[in-house]
Amino acid sequence: MKKISAKISLIILIALFFYACDSVKRVPDGKNLLAKSDVIVDGKKVKNEDVTGLLSQKTNTRFLNLPFSLYVYNWAKPDHDSLFAEKFIKDSIRFQRTSKFLSSKQVYRLGESFWYSGIHSFLKSTGEAPVILDELKAKKSITKLKGYYFNEGYFNVDAKVAIDTISAKKASTTYTVTLGNPYILDSINRKISSPVLDSLYKRTENLSVIKTGQQYKSDNFEEERNRLTNNFRNNGVYNFQQNYINFDIDTIKTGNKANVNLIISDYSYRDGDTLVTTPFKVYKISEVNIYTDNPSSKSTVKIADSVVYNNYNLYSIDKLKYRPKAITDAVFISKGGTYADFRNNLTSRSLNNFRVFTYPSIQYEIDPRDSLASSLIANIYLSPRKKYSFSASLDAIHSNIQDFGLAGNASFSIRNIFNGAETLEIGGRGNIGSSQDLANPDNTFFNLSEYGADMRLNFPRLFFPVRTGRIIPKEMIPSTQISVGFAKQENIGLDKENFTGALTYNWTPKRYNSVRFDLLNIQYIKNINGNNYFNVYRSSYGALNNIAQNYTVNPSYLDLNGDLTIPNGANGFINDALFNEPGINPSQADFNAIRSINERRNRLTENNLIIASSYSFSKTTKTSLLDNNFYVFRIKGESAGNLLSLVADASKQPTGPNGNKTFFDIEFSQYLKGEFEYIKHFDLRNNMVFATRTFFGIAVPYGNSNSIPFSRSYFGGGSNDNRAWRPYGLGPGRSGARNDFNEANMKILVNAEFRFKMFGKLRGALFVDAGNIWNVLDNVEDEDFIFSGLESLRDIAVGSGFGIRYDFGFVVARFDFGFKTYNPAHEVGKRWFREYNFSNTVFNVGINYPF
Template identity: 60%
Template structure:
């Protein structure tokens, strides 16, 4: 009863606060606050976003259920806190004298500028929003803009007006009334181009014109046609051509809702001293390509001391030339003897910038005075080298769900143009020490977590192979090769691992927004240094094994003084006894299968892994830039591991070990095939409202030399970028209930949807729903609850939902998400939905940037 009364009181209090907020508090007498705009086109209300964007005045923004939160925040602010503070002492003259004796006159005056008296009101005004007062001048401008908006869509006879309706008190709405009448359509389309060379170019691609006879008039099509024609001409030698030279004569005389269009392109106009001259446009060719490899705008001495001509490119240097000629010329797409083309300039700039050994390049053109026809250009490429050596260091103090406190230091060294072929060599190291009370810590040390490692990476700006790949992957795709080796040693999960990695990777861009990556090989060797510590780390496995031992253990030497299994001797002895039928358990017993499953997992997570994989990854996106809110991204990957080693073993007739598996360096290697599909789609719903969805499917199938997937290549579920109602590794597999400490499997399905909206200023909100799980499939796991068994296993998809807050710092987004377990497949049949949908079982996630 007490809880119910408390909730009722809270609801009443919230209701009083909301009702007490007068939205017209700051509306002057005789004025109206705009609450709604409506655009009515031909007697029907429209929701077209572009039409509403023409309006100069918009109502106050609203939060959930139309609540004008920002307006209320603004109304809470004191617009004149200085006057209020001064009036406080004016009405009570003795108060200032008394406070001055206690503080000082200067401190009392400064108190008026404090956050309590002044700053809080500035904050409320900043994040809040003043009432949208109806302004008749802005309304008239909105009507005019709407008229031009529909005129530009082909409604030349459009009529516009508006009507203001008072709702009550000081609130009103505005109806904008549009009568479009009949639209105009394009009839005949002709061209008048005074330069014959341009006229010929236009006719070649006339079919690509954006102006089509019979289509409705659209001003935007004329603007885009100007740009299309300019791009075509400038990519075919017309260096001085600009879109402004394209004009249109639109004739509607004696036409009934039709318009004849004539595209007019006159002569080139330029200023020659005090005179304006005109001449026909010329199509220019490149006569020379001069590359200045160490240009500096601040250098006084511009003497060229070294130069070389290589494949019709002239390379110049103030000092000794430090680059192999092909390293630079491979990045230049402007060629001697070819017509001037804008796209070649853009492509050259992208490639040079991608080398990362120069600052942003500058490419300029000048008319070659040696050409008597004045139709040749000299291309000048100015390159300013970055510093050959760059040193960086990063120091950080962190706190996470694994470490109570962590201190890390990461130095790095970058060497550019290391072999004079525009290569970049990067050497980085990392060292971390931390403290965690959750991990096994038999010596009770404060800093019981540590990691250190180093990585060496060499980037080569071409496909590095003993044969040419130009026909398959031309240099226009900006290919590169990355060679990397790394080593890491960590003691942060209790088993103490050493990790050795090496890879050779090729990257290229088949198209502007497409990327391809081919890992010729990616090798990883993971060595567990302390496997005997397994049951100290994986406590849930130990608890399950120890509970069974309380009933079936028949050797007192396996137990400690409390009757629990000794780690590691007791656990190993009891497990061996069960599996070898040394206890009362038989293979058909559930407890026997549990012990066997625990042992299989222990062996898999403590055995050393050797992985030699080859993979291909393809990514396609329509995202143009960071401001693009409507786009999709598709990514797929296929990876094969161990097949090459098996082929070599078969051809060399290498013997198998006692388990029937082949080895390399006395170590069983992993063999599997893995594939992933990831699709992300964003919709811009206007007014900073975004709908984002993501779907992911991944599966790794062991075969040949393996009957399971290495831990480092398996999938997990839960966490800030996955199903946010569960912690990382705490969901699945299937409906098993996440009985292990770190739950993983070899198949994953994930679906997420998120509605993002603006709350106030840079504070954004989100409502989300996450669906997904992991399963074991086609491996050595036999637990029916954990395995995928066709369509009926889809009922094991977990559902999480919740809300989040984001603070947009422009360069990154700080994110907090609160996830609630909506459907938990591990619960009993009648307790799966909304059983744990409460704050006590919710999960707070912290992340940087959006989850997808």
Template identity: 60%
Template sequence: MKKISAKISLFILIGIIISACNAEKRVPDGKQLLIKNQILVNGKKINNEDVHNQLYQKPNSSILGYRLRLNLYNLANLNPDSTYQAKFTKHPGKYERQAKWLSAKQVDRLGQSFLYHGIHDFLKKTGEPPVIIDSVKTQKSLSRLKYYYFNNGFFNVEADYEHDSVSLKRGKIKYNITTHNAYFLDSIKATISSPALDSLYNISKENSLIKSGKQYKTIDFSDEKNRIASYFRNHGAYFFQPTSIVFDIDTIEKKHKANVNVNISDYSYQDKDSTKTETFKLYKISSVDIYTDYAPNTSKQNITDSISYQNFNIYSREKLKYRPQAITDAIFISKGSVFADYKTVLTSRYLSNLKIFNPPSIQYEIDKKDTLNNSLIAKIYLTPRKKYSFQASFDLTHSNIQDIGISFTPSLTIRNIFNGAETLEISTRANIGSSKDLANPNNQFFNVSEYGVDFKLNFPRIFLPFSTEKIIPKSMIPSTLIGIGYATQKNIGLDKENFTGTFSYNWNPKRNNTARFDLLNIQFVRNLNSENYFNVYGSSYNALNAIGKTYITNPDYFNDNNDLIIESGTSGFIKDALARNTAPTISEKDYDAVKSIEERRVRLTENDFILATNFTFSKTTKTDLADNTFYLFKTKIESAGSVLSLISNATNQKTNQNGHHEFFNLEYSEYIKTEFDYIKHWDLNHEKVLAVRTFFGIAIPFGNSDYIPFSRSYFSGGSNDNRAWQPYSLGPGSSGATNDFNEANMKIALSSEYRFKILGDLKGAIFADAGNIWNVFDNVTDEKSTFKNFSSLKDIALGSGFGLRYDLNFFVVRFDFGFKTYNPAEETGKKWFREYNFGHSVLNFGINYPF
């Protein structure tokens, strides 16, 4: 099969190379392939993307000047069915002979096989037909160019084009645009029939997008229409629409200037068979009616229960299942207030965020009880979601620990559990995976596993005994999350139990901003298999074993191969070495090495208890999934153990043998940690994107801790980090990753990536990743691993490479090849490009983009 695939690939490659010299293969006689568009504006060449997007015809796409998709299309047989049938027409009797040993049905199906038909369908779909110069489309392009410049204030624009022949079947089009002088806005006036709207306009005209002295642009007038309409509708003008605004632009007897008159006529509406007009009114809300269990498929609602609460009328077809405040807290429309569109949007958003209702329907009706006819009744229709819902997901995963993982996650959601719009989610997870990097004495494929359960209770408000409305108003959609979880895992060989607890507040200060404050973030990690440490961390064992062989100690520490026995031999030798009970007496160098090995073993095998408080803030300018010009900023600050230390000091608690305090016989961690993450994307047009990421994080132990717990430390390398190194295999500093899972408490990461389209949904990327991890302000003394001053920045590693990505719409499959470009662990003179080859490259598999 591999040989056949190789032959097909070779055939396609040879065909592409041959057809590269014949790009005009499918260009009809008398026609020409469009190879270039050139736009000259006032004699100057223009490469502006917006201008070139006005053209109906563009040359076939290319990669570095090579028209790959055109040549793929030229390889295809456009009529494979006719070709297949012609084979039998030219050789009478061939069909009957094949039908004897295949059957007629199978012979017919053979014509639809991949080799005869499918490969050509693939080439046609993936390829791109030749772009033939069409004079009609060229004329349309010219008209669009004129219209484009007209919309930008060049009212006297002139345009023509030239068709130049490059060869018999190749040509290019040159568009010549003469703009002449642009028109600028002069006087701006307004004629508004409604006195109420006239007053609103005068208040808001300072924010107008059309101002005297600005160059005329049609888009400004469109945006100004929307601005005026939005302002009016947010200040009571319920019936107002942008179509009521007409701009009169006068250029008569004006030299490159235009007078603007903003005309807003009366409200026009249909009443039976006649059209009526009246001045626009500003409306107030006279009543807010809320239907909590609206049935959209029936006109008979049969209201049986109702209540009035703080000027809200709440109705239910059955007995009311919600505390009134839980519903009214989500309503921004209030009795006596002026009608405002933004309040409708906020209300809809907040109600949807409760997750107990389907998206609401909010309607307004004229209050017929008001004799002045300027009041509205707001009717809010809520359709409850099911109280209980069950979900389950089955995923294939890839991470820095797992090469492949299979996970199953069932969950149960209970809505409105305490009649206050709360939701309780109970989820369990089961994961089994495979990792070639882990200790695996039984040679099992699935050598990684994790099982867990989580409870998450969400309150749609800040859960405190006092009001926070002045600090965090309900327009920020606040919520409180209380969560507890338990997981047991077998991954890095030590086998862990992980208990977590969270009490956090979430809100959105602005539309694209999020904030989270974890009042309590508790984690307790218990190692179940600490004696397996030296089986997992083989580099530490090898270093200790080499030292152990040079000294005479208890022979029971060693096996028949004179290697230290795990666990009895390793622990015994460490104890003797640190007591200097060896023959000869252990050297200072070896003593320091054994001490360092033991300190790392203790740090990675002891149980961790973390009681932290943290605050996270993020801001993005991304509007939707298609937005490729945006930035994302995220920062986090975390403090752990300080409250427990205050309590211990205030109550004069005794310290343990290490000089540290304990909480329930557990030595707790104390540190402060902060992170800054910034991502920026630039859309370079033609489906090209430049993406940059910067990250800095540092965790500083103090008080009750000399180091950072493994779960809160940093690592470098992997598919979402420096892709030229495997996970945990870079750093710290220039130490050369001497340990198996290298981590530290400070990290710098810089990445840039140029993304481009290759063909269809297949994308490519060229990237460069820089960064490293270091130890700082902790108990690590190795100079190569520590960050001393700015001179340590010379230890920043650089990796570069290229990648392929395939967009499956719901996620992107990614393969990246990373090459070590600058390796700080190498000797001076051997740091640059010493391992820049495929033999030392790292292949990363990932899901979605790295940043």
């Protein structure tokens, strides 16, 4: 009770502190702080950011109805330079006394230090200066409000502002807007001078954004102007621009109706001193030139090598370094074709996907050989990147496993390695770290390490023995990646060796859709030090050792303290208990627990061979980094072991120790796996976003397996999951995370997060996370772990909390505090809010947003 009272008192004191802050501390005499600003439209207060954002002056940013940003600014001393000079420079006695410890030069530099100067600059840049009421800006806001509603069809709008004094040095502004009746579109007529444009307009007239009966809105006219421009330019009208489209709106004596006249004039250009007007026409492509070296002076360059391939002309200032087909397959501008903007964009995207060029430049010129001047020569200029590149990095890291670590990475790239715009990347990595949680018999500081190497070969096309153009055309910008890798862990866990290999295809069916198809994804995990299992998974050892204390155990299994030795004592006791050795007759509960421990040990220490195929599809409506109103949809299906099962049957491979099929004496995994994820962001305006995520995944073993490999299973908790639990610390089910690294083969997760701006670059968030993992359709028999139907949904764990984020512009540093709101590990009736306190808070650090 005392702790609760102390926390409440602290919160009250902090609140009183901020309320006691003098918000007008930096407001000059004779001026007023703009403390409140309202917009009233037709008698109703408007909070729509589209409207309030028009005001030339807005109040200081408020959080919890307090101007924190103003308080931060006020904490900074406005004249810190002069104060420092008065204190240390002009005071000769203090200057001499300080110079005894610091040199005179250092005393002067002290004024530039963070404590005397930097902290005040930081506070000013992080906070906000007081907004001083400016009547001229208030009048400017009236003009903006009138213009906004005029563009919404309210041609008789009226607006005024009232300025009131609230208290000393504080004032408010109230903008009152009277709209009147909106204007409605009535007749829509067109006057298009060029026959070509008139014909193109008629084809898509039904798609017009402007329709009779609509309320007049300027944005609709702008959208129609963009639609027509794109339509014309994508159908050969090369020199068409938006400024040729005009709308004449007639509202004279129409009774709040607007008659629209669409006017599209002919093409005009200046020939010397003469302005020439001529109808627009459709342009054809007469020639396509590709310059593979992008010479800086295109008019004087000497071409050393050239080739004509499939109606494309390729030029190089040196010997041509690229196979013509590799380049031309990425070009969608063709000789004899009609000019189209979308072909330029598609060509740029496809060539940029090569990763051997910088972004290409595409330019057009009128073909002088065409007497009708209706043909274009397309010139494509490519700027090659350096053939060889090298990069390296060294980082200090901290994670849930490593207390401290050093990680280094190095990569070497070779571009255009086979003259087909391929890229070969070779990388190496290493990591040494220290962990107090892992077994460390030698008591060394760096008690874990990992090193590895990877090689990736990228093809900017589908690398396949048969033609795939009809199924996956080149417009989908396909690519292929072949990768192999090796990694080894030493003095950490079971000292794993991990061999990987993959053949992956990627393509984009539509602009914001993407597909990934892993034809082969191979992983072989070899556990070098399986005998170290009980040193690593201490909870399993603790449970086994506690059971052993209740029975007469072979003395050779025990150490001087009477505990099971590792590994011989633990392994020996398991064998005696499971095979009914004399003297050991465990109860059914203990027998089940020992069997469960043994099954988990066997699964986590066995070598895994996984050969899988997978298909992933994702779609997003996010169009830019500033888009806060979008969704992301992703599905994935994976199948493993089917190919190996056929090979094992055909070659009559022997069975392994568990009775399963083998491949090169290794029992391989066989399963089906499916995942679904949906992310939705809602833009609430005023720098507020509501973000949600839903995830469901399940992996079902069958055939040659009765469980899922650890590397393909699911876990709960962590900074991007349920933030009230640590990684691997949640579930399965209501088991209460009995093991050290808890995982299962089914997962449900739902997240919701309300994000808002606090002040400056500081952001805040309130979140709720709900989810868990379960075992289903595998060899786990403990009911606490198993998903048995809809009743198991009551075991979904709920965490909630708040987060603070700092936006650096290029990256967001994230700090989240999660509280266990509903913990299914407790007995029914004691699950809600039993650990909802700061002593049980889980602190998460992350980079960027979790979803």
